[in-house]
Amino acid sequence: MNAPAITVRGLVRAYGPVRAVDGLSFTVGRGEIFALLGPNGAGKTTTVEILEGYRDRDGGDVSVLGFDPATGGTAYRERIGIVLQAAGFEEEFTVRELVRLQTSLYPRRHDPDELIDLVELTDKRHVRVKALSGGQRRRLDLALGLAGAPDLLFLDEPTTGFDPAARHRAWELIERLRGLGTTILLTTHYLEEAQRLADRVAVIVAGRLVALSSPEGLRTRGRLPTVITFELPAGTDLAALPGLTGTAEADGATVRVRTHSPLVDTWRLTTWAVGAGLDLPGLAVEPPTLEDAYLALTGEAHDGR
Amino acid sequence: MDDDRPARPRPTLTLSRHAVRAFFRNPMAAFFTLAFPLVFLVIIGSLVGDERTPEGVRVVQFLVAPFAVFGVAQASFSVLAIDTAILRESGVLLRLRGAPVPRWSVLVSRVVASVVASFASFLLVGAVGVLAFGVTLQWRTLPALVVTLLAGTACLAALGMALTSVTRTVLAAQTAAQGLLIPLAFVSDVFIVGADLPGWLSAIGTALPLKHFADAAAATFEPGSGYAFSPGHLAVLALWTVVGAAVAVWRFGWSPRGSGDGRKGPPPAAPAPAEVLRQPSAAATTARPTAVTLLLGQTRFALLGMRRDALATFFTLVFPALILVLFPVVFGSARVHGLTMAQYLLPGMIAYAAALAGYVNLPESVAAARADGVLKRLGGTPLPVRWYLGGRVLCALLIGVLGAVVLSVVAVVAQGVRLDPVRLPAVLLAVVLGGACFCALGLALAAALPRLRSLTAITLGTLLPLCFVSEIFVVGEAPLPGWLRTIGDVFPLRHLMQSLLTATRPDGDGSGIAWSHLAVVAVWAAAGAVVTARRRGAFAGAEHAATPTRPLRIGVAVHR
The missing domain is CATH 3.40.50.300 (P-loop containing nucleotide triphosphate hydrolases)
Structure with a gap:
């Protein structure tokens, strides 16, 4: 059987x-x-x-x-x-x-x-x-x-x-x-x-x-980046962030960091914020979803044709 | 798991039993196979049944076989073809293909159901003939009758399945089935028995099986000696059975159109990548559409739908023209109520076309749109439902006028009918008022029966008998029996017919406007309009009557 x-x-x-x-x-x-x-x-x-x-x-x-x-x-x-x-x-x-x-x-x-x-x-x-x-x-x-x-x-x-x-x-x-x-x-x-x-x-x-x-x-399997999101603390901008392995983008006050080393980048961000006495409202660390993997996979396949 | 587990499934038996039940739960099937031939027998039997043939036999003795044959043909040809096409289109056949059931068992079960329905139809018409009209059955010819019935049913069922096989949609199957059967009935000794047809029409009838079925069945009702077997006719039926079965087996398809015949088009193109998607250009504000624009738009839309519905076009325009051409040919120089056949038929056929467009086609399209959620979607747009209905009504009126024009041209050109131009406005007035009256009644019916998806069984089932009692379909010179005459006088169809007769008869004078008849038509139009307006919520489009339905009240205050 x-x-x-x-x-x-x-x-x-x-x-x-x-x-x-x-x-x-x-x-x-x-x-x-x-x-x-x-x-x-x-x-x-x-x-x-x-x-x-x-x-x-x-x-x-x-x-x-x-x-x-x-x-x-x-x-x-x-x-x-x-x-x-x-x-x-x-x-x-x-x-x-x-x-x-x-x-x-x-x-x-x-x-x-x-x-x-x-x-x-x-x-x-x-x-x-x-x-x-x-x-x-x-x-x-x-x-x-x-x-x-x-x-x-x-x-x-x-x-x-x-x-x-x-x-x-x-x-x-x-x-x-x-x-x-x-x-x-x-x-x-x-x-x-x-x-x-x-x-x-x-x-x-x-x-x-x-x-x-x-x-x-x-x-x-797709080696997609993890996304770290948070709100920029008042009075700071992207330039004020510490050096990260991933890339940071701002959409209004919302920052998205795409990274393949989420642990390192999260540690740098939180250390920086705590050291400066700042809060990072809405902090979230989101691993890639199946949907992300699927879209990347089917998108790639289309591009490859 | 169950404990009453039988050894083996018996799919042919199970599916046949199921198909028989499905047949009798289908109101259209029951109407066309049982009610339709019965109503014909009762009306025509009442009208001319007691007249005698030259041999001294009562005419009603010869009415049972043709009408029963018509019922059998509806059951085993039209209904079988259409129902099977519906099962194919809805995917029920495909699901059955996935079950452990041999293909032939599915096909056989469909045929068994049509055989059962055919025998039921024959028994019903025969029983009413014997019990109510004193038709005599002879035991001697019973074997021939049963054999003929079996042969005829098998032949028509094979052809019905063949028709399903060569059509791809329900609409096509429906149009082809009724469009073939009804004209054929006129040249096959079914609707007109023993007619002196022109050679080519007679040849068509002789080549096709229906006439042989009708003649073989009629032979078993002939008084006299002998067993009434008709080997020649039965041989033709057997030949057509083989042809039909061969086509059905060769071409039969199980999948709904566009999914299963292996010729599906290429897969849809990949959606455009996100970068290419653009914002729609800014919405432009133009003037709010006027009522006239809305009405004309809806009318154009309704006309487009009508043009694509071949079945409705056939029954509304082609069928009356066919009768108008055929009857005078068949009956030669016979005069009806002092007029030539064509001269008398013309107003009747104009009235029939107008009534059909308003009372059958209009409510059918509205009921289908309601059941499909089209009205509900419309309810979410700025278009008030009255413009939707208005467009449909205008379309039906235009079809009625078009019918009048086509029929008049046919009558004048081919039949030598004379029309007085002075009285053409009277014809137009009658057509428009009559059309409006039947539109109002059709909409009232659709409003009063909000749950029905199809109203054809009710509308055709009332309109066709009314055509007889309103002397639209002429049956001999004898005056109608009193009670039938009274029914005809109450309803508007006879009055519309009389208005048109007044406007078209060659010996008339004056304007040709029959005010008293038109007044009756107008009263019915008003009654229909009132019911429609009171129940307009029924057009709001809720599929399963989610809107609270108020009790139907016609002009009378009901105390709660």
């Missing part, structure tokens, strides 16, 4: 002259939550659709749960669950009717009512879909994806349009699924979401893999 859930080797998919996916390789371990990140049009959706069996590939090897998705057919689909980014429903049916229908299509399945409880639609179970809000629809979508108690779940932007509370509840739900041993392939635009959920993150730009590591590894 230690074989990876997903193995992709040299995957290629072209649309006319454009190679939407251009030699992509990665593996996803069993029980792992794996996030695909990348700008719009980077090839994320094409990759996921090939893995889901919706789309053919032009080249490369793909193995998912031991199946080739292109030929796995019904036996393959019994083991996976798919939550599409934008699929509608038959509006004249109730939540429970649709969940029941979906579960009845799988040989191994969840109980419909338990699923409805799981996605917190309990009080909407007998409501027709046309009366559901956007967030409720998304949760119904999730319930339908989970109907067959899948070994591998594809989640395409699962929390787009959720309010912050609903997003946190969805994250808890996804973490509970991980606890059950479900492998999850996630695409998302929310870096916070990838950071919170994913064991590993792959960043795709223009159909190629530009980074693959844990969110923490991605964040620190």
Whole structure:
């Protein structure tokens, strides 16, 4: 059982002259939550659709749960669950009717009512879909994806349009699924979401893999500067600051110091201020975020073309 | 996990049962397949059912088969094609493709639902025919009837799926389905039985399957001996079934347009780097737009939408012109109420076009805009909703006038109808007042039913029967039975028709303005306008009726 859930080797998919996916390789371990990140049009959706069996590939090897998705057919689909980014429903049916229908299509399945409880639609179970809000629809979508108690779940932007509370509840739900041993392939635009959920993150730009590591590894790997911010004390200006390893910029009274030696620079600043009997209001030391790392990475990739 | 775990899922059975339920929950499907043929049977059966054929058989004996065939065709061809296109566009089909379900099981379940609906439609029309009109069914021909029904349903369902396969959007599927079926019904012994059609029309009917279905079904209602099997007709149906199934299997697509057929365009260009983004140029303040500018802008916008809605254009402009051309050809020199067929049909078709533009198309576009949140977005702009509605109304009136012009030109050029130029202002007055009346009624309906996304089932479902009792669709020379006549007298359509008749009849004199009829139309227009104005909150655009809805009151103070 230690074989990876997903193995992709040299995957290629072209649309006319454009190679939407251009030699992509990665593996996803069993029980792992794996996030695909990348700008719009980077090839994320094409990759996921090939893995889901919706789309053919032009080249490369793909193995998912031991199946080739292109030929796995019904036996393959019994083991996976798919939550599409934008699929509608038959509006004249109730939540429970649709969940029941979906579960009845799988040989191994969840109980419909338990699923409805799981996605917190309990009080909407007998409501027709046309009366559901956007967030409720998304949760119904999730319930339908989970109907067959899948070994591998594809989640395409699962929390787009959720309010912050609903997003946190969805994250808890996804973490509970991980606890059950479900492998999850996630695409998302929310870096916070990838950071919170994913064991590993792959960043795709223009159909190629530009980074693959844990969110923490991605964040620190880019060697981005830490930013020290504070308000200039009254009566001083930038020139009055002590010598720093990083570069200081002022925006009004707010100073930002970008530095690769945050410890040294913070020590110099605070020593200087304490020695001069000054305060540094709003002093904050902010390490680079995943978002900074992501933007640097995708920005670089664009510049390199 | 559950404990009542059956050994294997049975997707075909499960999906078929689901599809049947979906069919009967869809008000449009129920209307077109069940109510529509039934209403036709009741009205026409009441009008001419007791007349006798030269052989002495009551006419109603020959009405059940064609109308039931029409219901079957709606169920297995139009509704199947349109519903499947809707499921494809919304992504429901794509989700099913991701479930462990064979492709054929999804397609078969759709066809099973249409077969069930077709039989339901046939049983309903047949039962009403037997119980209410004394139509005789013969046990002897029952096997032939069932075989014919199965063959016809299978054929039309295969063609319906083929139609879904070759169209890419719901609108295209809808337009093609109704645009094909309804004209075809006229040349296929469905709406007009045993007509003496010109050769080319007859050839079209003979080449396509509907006429063979209708004729084979009609044969089973013929009194006489024999089992009433029609092997020739059944063979044609089988041939078309193969053609339809082949196209459906060959071309069927599961993904919504633009995402799944593998021919998606190149990925979107990378967003411009931040340095290139510029401030928008300073906002210029110009004069506040006047009411006229707003109204004309909205009208132009509404006309643009209309021009892009081929289905609405077809029903409003092409369909009446088709009848105007077809009927006089079919019925030759028959005279209606002392006039030539074309001369009599012209005012009716003008009235029909004006009523359809105001009472069907207008509320449909408003209801869709409301459900899609377009009205809500408008509510956040400085444009008062009355200019939006005003633009739509003006558009409907223009369409009505355009319809009158097109129909008049067709009648004068092709049918030798004579129009007196002196009375053209009377025609225009009737068209505009009648159009305004139906706009007001259509808006009143949209205002009174704020939760409905589509009003077509209600609007068409009331307008088409009204066309019969208002003598717009002519059925013979006999006067209407008293109660139908009374219904016709109450509602404005008959009065609009009579106003137009007065303005167009060649033996008339004076200005051609029928003041008393126009007065009735004006009263209805005022009533519609009052309801619309009182319920104008319904146009504020809240999707799920978030605005408190006041009880509907029409001109009467209600004591709380």
